[in-house]
Amino acid sequence: MTPPLLEVNDLRTYFATEEGVVRAVENVSFTMERGERRGVVGESGSGKSVTAMSVMRLIEPPAGEIVTGEILFNGVNLLAMSEDQMQEVRGGQIAMIFQDPMTALNPVYTIGDQLVETILLHQPVRRREAREIATQALVDVQIPSATQRLDDYPHQFSGGMRQRVMIAMGLSCNPELLIADEPTTALDVTTQAQILDLMLKLAEERGTAVMLITHDLGVVAGFCDTVQVMYAGTIVERGSANEIYYDPQHPYTWGLLSSMTRLDQAQRQRLHSVKGAPPSLINLPRGCRFRPRCDFAIDICGKALPALRQSGGALQESACHRAAELDLASLDAAKLAEERVR
């Protein structure tokens, strides 16, 4: 049996700070299949970006450290690789695009130079061929007059165009996995639509698996097949997109979904909100990390950290002690919000 494309086992990534150890990612395990589009959803500090950085081995000691865990890519443990071998993987088999295309591109080199550099690093081609591949990559991401634009510098591109360049660079070596960390967060909504449309088309054509990291549940709904929801460094729920959106099993997922303002929601009603704020990753609460903010917490929640268990749909797992007994999908969030006021 072929191993899954990506398998992460029991990943822990910690950061040492003056105030103490920040447990940014704790006990995170998941797998991704070839061609899958996975949404990794969570708020700031939930560990979604650190998970991705860990997969790319971009966590630099002494600041941060992957304390334990295994990251198997096509069955090979990335954590056991030498830095040279890892260089081959980065940009070759796994590519990453970041939120801010301006800081990810080097301002003193032309777009062409940067694309060619990536291609030369990973493909056995000459400079001239690399330039042709680079031109084609820009054409693929629909940048007009690609040949001329190759000699332009990053500042000569708009935000949306720069993100296209990043995608071109990421896909230029035909990676099997593309990690996109908030790729459209810095962009306007019409530009976001352009970029998502493009990413979806290219990923489908090439069968590239995409890990889309975002805080925007709307973006995930239109892009991903599967979703994992992260909270305070752990995965609290995962499943197919339909399972997560229509039948959330974890109170945090439910809280997020019901606190969102929706474009198609006509009446002005009180929003449900998740009370309080996320915990400090240095001083985590005992038991379930969501307990202090949870509307449904009981005794057990303060004692034991719940593990992910099947609940709801066939692919769905939730890390909640009460997942089986709560029927979150049938709750009226607006009514609860009103009641909370009284």
Add this chain to the structure above:
Amino acid sequence: MTDTMHEGGASTQAIAEDVLLEVRNLVKEFPISRGIFFKRKVGAVHAVSGVSFKVRRGETLGLVGESGCGKSTTARCVIRLLEPTSGELLYRAVAEGAVGGSEMIDIATADKDTLNRLRRDIQIVFQDPYASLNPRMTVASIIAEPLVVHGVGTAQDRLDRVKELLRVVGLSPEHTNRYPHEFSGGQRQRIGVARALALNPSFMVLDEPVSALDVSIQAQVLNLLDDLQEEFGLTYLFIAHDLSVVRHISDRVAVMYLGRIAEMADRDALYDRPMHPYTHALLSAVPIPDPRLELGRERIILEGDIPSPANPPPGCRFNTRCPKAQDGVCDVEVPELRELEQNHWVACHFPEVLKVV
């Protein structure tokens, strides 16, 4: 209520009793200059080019658009943080001395004393709760600052008021001696709101007040703003780029594109029956957290990027990206903002209702 007066026209007609603010033909240009010793003006960034709208007492007007559309510049002109290049900003202020009477003041030309008086009545909350609070001041001194500036009460009165305000915005009154860094983003934004409320304003400009906050915190702050409006009868000008948030909080919505208003209507009319091609594209681009719905949605993907406001296209400013643009019309003639349905204003040569949400 029917508006017989043209919102785009510079009429001197008295404004309706329930209108708190009327913006007429607001223009703001930032000069582009060259040279080191002899600066000469070589051009201008046309940030706002003739914007007119009304804000009625007690309502929330949402002003939406993408970066560079001029929505924040408009907001800053309204409170004279920026000097408008031209245009009128008529504000209905409570007359000095008189009981219950009101007078119209043009904010754009008001002198310093008048402005000072107006600024008690008009307050602003900024987007970034990290940059808008002085990190070296305690919460008490931040919230009390407007009171000090306007010479309200004794030190004890002010402290009492601060504690009351903290309670109003959902923070603990014991927090007065803490510093901003001890609070989370959502709590900081509450502090910003408390400061804005200190002088009992009637009009608040909210410039992207929830954009920097996480979803679960956004909902808390939106609920707070709703509650405050109800409790104190506040009028809001709500600036945002997030159309879902704007739909939630606004009574009426104005969509801006490159310095002009493209469409303005009552909330549900704008979302259910948008008529301007830009509004169509904008609404169709907003993702909805509902996978099945998303699967069936048609996106209108716009070509290219927003043009530079230093060199806006002639005619309709949207013509370079508009799927309906016609040569000889849209690139020549500026479309006026016309009232096509009751309270539904559209600036387009070829308006058409299209359901996109």
